[in-house]
Amino acid sequence: MDFNSTIFAAMVAEFGGVPKVYPITKDCLEEIQRRVEQAAQACDIVLLNAGSSAGREDYSCQAIENIGKVVCHGIAIKPGKPAILGLKGAVPILGVPGYPVSGILILREILQPLMEHLTGHSQVQKDRVEAVLSRSVLSGLKYQEFIRVRMGNVGGRLMASPLNRGSGVVTSFVKADGILEVPQGTEGYEAGQTVEVQLLRPMEELQRTLVAIGSHDPLLDELADLFRQDGACFLSSSHVGSMGGIMAVRRGEAHMAGVHLLDERDGSYNSSFIRKYFPQGGVRLVECVGRTQGLMIPAGNPKGIERFSDLGRDGISYVNRQKGSGTRILFDFLCKREGLEGKTIYGYDREEFTHTAVAAQIASGSGDAGMGIWSAAKLYALEFLPICTEQYDLLIPDSAWDTPMVQKLIALLRSEEFQRRLESLGGYTIDRPGTVRERLEVRYYWNFRMGYSYYYLDQEGRALRYFEKALEARPGDEDTMELIDSCKKGISLPQFSECFRERTENWWETFAEMEAELRQMMDEDKDHTRGAELVAQMQETLNLVFDEISFEMGFNGEKYELILTPEGDKVKLFELVYFQKHATKEVLEHWNILVGRQPSQNIGLRTDDGWDISGDDVQIWLEEQGENSFNISAYCEKLLPMLREAEGRVWWMLTTLTDQILGEIPHMR
Structure with a gap:
């Protein structure tokens, strides 16, 4: 079946030409030559479709050479490398690769500019926009590569998800x-990198496109078709497996992810993974379908595969799914249950990204079995050995829930037309499609602490996202709004010219040069009269790293000590521990760098205004509250008179004494 001619003729017409399609020519050198000569006499440009490679029966290059001139055979672009540029007199001849995607690219990149040059009329250029890559793209250094991408606007960012790069996959x-x-x-681009993309669809359509990244299922294609029927919204799906979808939603790169992840502990699907990867909340698990998973095998079952354990037999070639997909997780679980070592199964490392890709490999005869769903087996007329029914759900972030695209999706899931299509596909069970099975509410404290940790590391851009989530959970919270304002100012006017990592590294190098002088000053200060001077000097240097820091200095009889205190702020521990871990070996020869006040054998507290409290004056006891929690109670009779005058000071003194007993960090816990 020749569909290249239909596609190429339409493209020629789009470029402003009048296509003339000749009948299919027999794969014979002499007949191809005659047909090309005939076309060169009647047309301004000749396209010779297929046969441009260097195989035994690829005659295009030789045919052009025999009747004219081959200017170039092979171009450093991908796909489209085997293209031929030739001449018959003044008539350009373009040898187009037979793979559809290669041919389309050659017409776009070579034929269109050539026609514009010959006619003097330029086509309206497609818009170019900046987009964020959802996953990394690797490319060889030898070629200029053109990669098809699916796109959509997610949270104000235009996302681009690479499609299958096969040169024969015309549907891409x-x-x-x-x-x-x-x-x-260029070796390619990293995930999250901003790249330039030439649009094939209007930008206005992309703004109304639901971006789905995750597990593959043919029902997504049915949904995409239903979306297109009224043109109000569109669905764009990319298939990277269930775990890839979870990560895409977590990074804010998708409106939705299809997931079917088995929890081996209890046989449940999806819920435990969602709780694990979204501790901050803010997502919903929407029920979609139950579907039958099993082994897809060739018609007639030539290898006599009757049960899962037969995959361990000699002579069975298996086609696997990629790591991170729900089907791969299920397959590995079944291998473990049956006592099979996955690595011993021939073909275990051969990976495909969709159920239909696995089915296509088996239908073509290049595999004897593969794990997949019934609808994919039915599509390729394969036999099917049912193994289990699993739950296929849709993970949707709260931020996308109220968008017109998602609400249209929910309506379609509940529609009779969608259910009719599922029945036609086969292998699905329907209970309550479109119903929220589980919702994880946005957690204020988790998001606030994450934002705070990034804020202290001078990463205001990352912090802002978490603070905004925290404000969503607690609208009107003044502390959160204040930090959001601070982040926005920090993004435009950074507080430090260097990031926290660089400041930490530079500080330890500087301290290594001055610490000997500091130790000498501490040794000479026998009467403790230079304490304020020592603290001021240390404070001045620490201010090069921290905008606000509390610390203590001393000597324990063996080493000098610098104690960085979070003062009850759990989130500040992030930067203090990072700072501590990067102390140089030279410094650690003479100094203990500690985070939090350490437990002390001889506790006590003496103030300038005469208060003298020892450990004997304080009683502390524990009261269990549950399996992992308890209350600390403290009582000091000497401090009772102070309660009438300065309750806050009593609290500070008792807290300090408790720190001395337990240590500051355990006390914070």
Whole structure:
């Protein structure tokens, strides 16, 4: 079946030309030559479709050479490398690779500019926009590569998700929203990197596109078709497996992820993974379908596969799914249950990214079995050995829930038309599609502490996201709003010219040069008259790293000590521990760098105004509250008179004494 001619003719017409399609020519050198000569006499440009490679029966290059001139055979672009540029007199001849995607790219990148040059009329250029890559793209240095991507606006960011890069997968162009160009000599782009993409669809459509990244299921294609029917919204899906989808939602790169992750401990699906990877809350698990998973095997079952354990037999070639996919997790669990070592199964390391890709490999004869869903087996007329029914759900962040795209999705899940299509696909059970099975509310304290930790590390951009989540959970909270304002100012006017990591590294180098002088000053201060001077000097240097810091200095009889105190602020521990861990070996020869006041054998507290409290004056006892918690109670009769005058001071003194007994960090816990 020739569909390249239909596609290429439509593209020629789009470029402003009049296509003339010749009948299919027999794969014979002489007949190809005659047909090309005939076309060169009648047309301004000749496209010779297929046969441009260097195989035994690829005659295109030889045919052009025999009747004219081959200017170039092979171009440093991918896909499209085997293209031929030739001439028959003044008529350009373009040898187009037979793989559809390669051919489409050659027409876009070579034929279109050539036609514009010959006609003097330029086509309207496609828009180019900046987008954020959802996953890394690797490319060889030898070629300029063109990668099809799916796109959509998620949380105010335009996201680009790479599609299958096979040169024969013509549907990847149908599904593509844009083309990402990787220049020659470039190894590719990292996930999260901002790249330039040439649009294939109007930007206005992308703003109304629901971005789904996660586990594959043919029902997503059915949903995409239902979305397109009224043109109000669109669905764009990329298949990276259930875990890849969870991570995409977690990074704010998708409106939705299909998931079907088995918890081996209790046989449940999805819930435990969502709680684990979203401790901050803010997501919903929406029920979709139950679906039958099993072994897909060739029609007629030529290898006599009757049970899962047969995969361990000699002579069985297996087609696996990629790591992180729910099907791969299920397969590994079944291997463990059956006592099979996955690595001993022939084909275990051969990975495909979708159920239909596995089914296609088996249908083509390149595999004897593969794990997948019934609907994929049915599509390729394969036999199917059912193993289990699993739950396929949709993970949706709260931030996307009220968008028109998601609400349309929920309506479609509940529609009779969608259920009719599922029945046609086969292998699905329906209970309450579109119902929220579980919702994790946004957790104020978790988000606030995450924001605070990034804030202290001078990463206001990251901190802002968590503070905004915290404010969502506790609207109107003044402390949170104040920190949000501070983050926004910090983004535009950074407090420090260097990041916290760089400041820490530089500080320890500086301290290593001055600490000997500091030790000498402490040794000479026998009567403790220079304490204020020593503290001021240390404070001045620490201010190069911290905007606010509390500390103590001393000598324990063996080493000098610098104690960094969080003063009850748990989040500040992030930066203090980071700072402590990067002390140089030279400094640690003479100094103990500690986070939090340490437990003391001889506790006591003496103030300038005459208060003298020893350990014997304080009683402390524990009261268990539960399995992992208890209350600390403290009583000091000497401090009772102070309660009438300065209750806050009593609290400070008791807290300090408790720190001395337990240590500051355990006390904070």
